[in-house]
Amino acid sequence: MPKLNTFFQSFMLFGMMFFTLISCSNRNLASDDSSEASYIGVHNSKNSLDWAGVYRGVLPCADCEGIQTEVKINDKSEFILSKRYLGRSAQVLVSEGFFTWDEYGGKIFLENxxxxxMVGENRLILLDKDSKRIKNDTGEDFNLVKKTNNIRNKKWYLVExxxxxxxINETLKKLPYIQFEEGEKVSGHAGCNTFHGSYNxxxxxRISFSQMGLTRMACADMETEQNLMEVLEQADNYHVRADTFQLNQARLVPLARFEYRFFD
Known part of the structure; x- marks a missing residue:
């Protein structure tokens, strides 16, 4: 009888160990499954960021000064890539196609x-062939920055x-432009002379210009310059959308319209 009890106790102990191992194994499998499932539902760049838009910047180049690059992506998985090799050619190369996301929704690949x-907040971070970040000499990423409606630090060319x-014609040799700088400083070219001043x-x-000054050259076409400087005095509000900047007075017809040209 004691031998039977010993056998029974050993059998029960073995059974308990077996069920413990099975239970642990199942928990591990469940943990693995839930980990994969949770990755599908986690917030990522693809489902959390407003990533569609236009991104611009200068990327590294092995045999030129840099590659001036613009990438347009939309929610149909289409892209338009424009690039110019600085210091080597003035030609802008344009290609288009489709892009795909990686399985985690954090990176995009331009087909062909x-x-x-890597898709970040208002930026695209350049990756190498192994999908690793490429760093510059100071350890920083090479980024393309998303275009916004900010008017500063851009050269706006007068088109209307x-x-x-x-x-541009025989008398107007250079297209006028205006630049809004940090510190509320404004500068530009009026068609003949350069100008500078302040803005608020x-x-x-609402916008206003003050303390405007001009150089004193004489040119064949002074009318465009005079009219532009008068517009800067009259304008009291502005509108910006995509690559178009507009100066207005009250609700009247627009006084002047400018365009930002990334590849100029």
């Missing part, structure tokens, strides 16, 4: 271009003034 990016289109932005897209 051998280019990939008082309802008339502006073009306030709520409701």
């Amino acid at each position: 271009e051998q280019m990939s990016f 003034l008082n309802g008339e289109e502006i073009h 932005l306030s709520d409701g897209n």
Whole structure:
């Protein structure tokens, strides 16, 4: 009888160990499954960021000064890639196609271009062929920055003034432009002379210019310059959308329209 009890106790102990191992194994499998499942539902760049748009910047180049690059991506998985090799050619190369996401929704791959990016908040981070970040000499990423409606640090070219289109011609040798800099400083070229001064932005897209100064050259076409400087005095509000900047006075017809040209 004691031998039977010993056998029974050993059998029960073995059974308990067996069920413990099975239970642990199942928990591990469940943990693995839930980990994979949770990755599918986790917030990532693809489902959490407003990633569609236009991204611009200069990427590294082995035999030129840099590659001026623009990438447009949309929610149909289409891309348009424009690039120019600085210091080597003025030609802008354009290609288009489709892009795909990686399984984790954090990286995109431009088909037929051998280019990939990590998608961040308002930026695309260049990756190498192994999908690793490429760093510059100071350890920083190479980024393309998403275009916004910010008017600063861009060269805005005048394309329309008082309802008339502006073009380079025999008398207007250079297209006028304006630049808004940090510290509320403004500068530009009026068609003949360069100008500089100050500007102020306030709520409701209000704008004002002050302390404007001009160089004193004489040119064949002074009318465009005079009209542009008058517009800067009259303008009290602005509108910006995509690559177009517009100066207005009250709710009247637009006084001047400018365009930002990334590859100029």
